[in-house]
Amino acid sequence: MWTTTNLTDAMQSCACCTPALQIGRRGLLGLAGALGASAMLPRFARAASGHYDALLLTCIDPRFPANTIAYMRSRDLIGKYSQVSLAGASIAVVADPFKSWRPAFWENLSASISLHHVPKVIVLNHRECGAAGIAYGADSIATKEAENATHMKVFAEFRAQMKEKHADLQVETGLMALDGTVDMFTA
Ligand SMILES: [Zn+2]
Incomplete structure (x- = not known):
């Protein structure tokens, strides 16, 4: 505060x-x-450096911050991560409509690596994300199956870019529902 x-x-x-x-x-x-x-x-x-556990990438959707903190608390990560929030979370990093936002993510990640020595990026996309609809059309999130497929495609592209730019960093990709539950999507 x-x-x-x-x-x-x-x-x-x-x-x-x-x-x-x-x-x-x-x-x-x-x-x-x-x-x-x-x-x-x-x-x-x-602005001294330190060693923290992860950088968290989230969407800006107002329905999710409380559940996001609860999720990070469940993993004992409170006070141990830095955070970047962009509409769509990893969609903002890979989808063309938001391409002007990409440098903000990569530059903030570089800053967190330098300042906080984060070894990992945790991505939390979420269900019913308006940015997904803007980027890929309403049908892309019309059903749970379509939504899963859309985010799997996004996560795959995000992981590919991470491998290219920061191959030494671990990547976790998850999809949070409105009730706060998270489905993890592995490569
Ligand atoms: Zn969203």
């Missing part, structure tokens, strides 16, 4: 900064005091 302008609280809210706070918060704050103002902390000093 970004409900305060206090630097210390803001730093605690940023996952990028957590390791720095864990290993040297007093030192950083002491440095800030020595400089005369905490705002003088160089930005790179606040």
Whole structure:
């Protein structure tokens, strides 16, 4: 929650900064005091690196954040992942109508690899996704079978691009239903 302008609280809210706070918060704050103002902390000093478990790619659909957090909690991943949200999740990365969004995903993934050393990308597409309808037509998600086939095709293309760009990263691809259950789709 970004409900305060206090630097210390803001730093605690940023996952990028957590390791720095864990290993040297007093030192950083002491440095800030020595400089005369905490705002003088160089930005790179606040954006310290750490080791996290995954980058999560989700859609922007408002019906899913609560279930997504519950799912990540069920996997003991709360506080251990970074997140990118784009309409359609992996559809945004592979479908032509959204091609101008692709660099945002790849560049954020690169940033998370550099900052958080994530070894894995977890993709959570979801059922009844409007972006799927825009990209592939209403029939592509008209039935559960059609929806499964559409997302399997998307996941296959996403995995192929991941293999090309980041062959060392693991990839998990799942499809979340409105009740929060997730069907995993392997390669
Ligand atoms: Zn969606």
